[in-house]
Amino acid sequence: xxxxxxxxxxxxxxxxxxxxxxxxxxxxxxxxxxxxxxxxxxxxxxxxxxxxxxxxxxxxxxxxxxxxxxxxxxxxxxxxxxxxxxxxxxxxxxxxxxxxxxxxxxxxxxxxxxxxxxxxx
Amino acid sequence: xxxxxxxxxxxxxxxxxxxxxxxxxxxxxxxxxxxxxxxxxxxxxxxxxxxxxxxxxxxxxxxxxxxxxxxxxxxxxxxxxxxxxxxxxxxxxxxxxxxxxxxxxxxxxxxxxxxxxxxxx
Numbered sequence: 001x002x003x004x005x006x007x008x009x010x011x012x013x014x015x016x017x018x019x020x021x022x023x024x025x026x027x028x029x030x031x032x033x034x035x036x037x038x039x040x041x042x043x044x045x046x047x048x049x050x051x052x053x054x055x056x057x058x059x060x061x062x063x064x065x066x067x068x069x070x071x072x073x074x075x076x077x078x079x080x081x082x083x084x085x086x087x088x089x090x091x092x093x094x095x096x097x098x099x100x101x102x103x104x105x106x107x108x109x110x111x112x113x114x115x116x117x118x119x120x121x
Numbered sequence: 122x123x124x125x126x127x128x129x130x131x132x133x134x135x136x137x138x139x140x141x142x143x144x145x146x147x148x149x150x151x152x153x154x155x156x157x158x159x160x161x162x163x164x165x166x167x168x169x170x171x172x173x174x175x176x177x178x179x180x181x182x183x184x185x186x187x188x189x190x191x192x193x194x195x196x197x198x199x200x201x202x203x204x205x206x207x208x209x210x211x212x213x214x215x216x217x218x219x220x221x222x223x224x225x226x227x228x229x230x231x232x233x234x235x236x237x238x239x240x241x242x
Binding site: 020023024026028048060061062063064065066067068069071072073075078080086089090093112113114115116117118119120121 | 141144145147149169181182183184185186187188189190192193194196199201207210211214233234235236237238239240241242
């Protein structure tokens, strides 16, 4: 019990301390006015499947705009993808699963913004 | 010792499980070409002091653009601020410390993009 707790504590501490230095890939989309809800849902689903298909992804989350200040420039979706380092993203970009995702995305995409950074405190 | 470890484990588990559902405030800036490095550094420092001044901020990180695909639209800085919920951001926006920060920011700001979302898996 004691040993298990020590192990669990160390593992959890490690998970938290990794927050600094991770490589973040922030992706935002605005879809075409002609995009149907089913097409948008297909993009959301397909993006969410990439972390299980590309093993350099270490964390993933997403959400839709709940703007308070109205400064989101029409962008409605944000996908926040984390890699251990920049090399992880460089593996992800040309990956066949990412290319297949773009086939679903591009027909309904109005504009995209992508910001990559190394997380600092 | 055992009690302390159990407490630490529960606290850390709690910290991790909060990842879903947290409210994210993603702020990106492009500074004017006339902004000096000292002015930019002052904005970076002032933004980083907001979490200690506004207690609804539960997590904070930032970084500068390391674009892989060149889709960052000229934006050079990203600040990623987390609140427990949207009400936390609504407290933050009109807070005097935030207003004082904007006094430093606005003179050198070319453009800003802000995206707010509730984190989902």
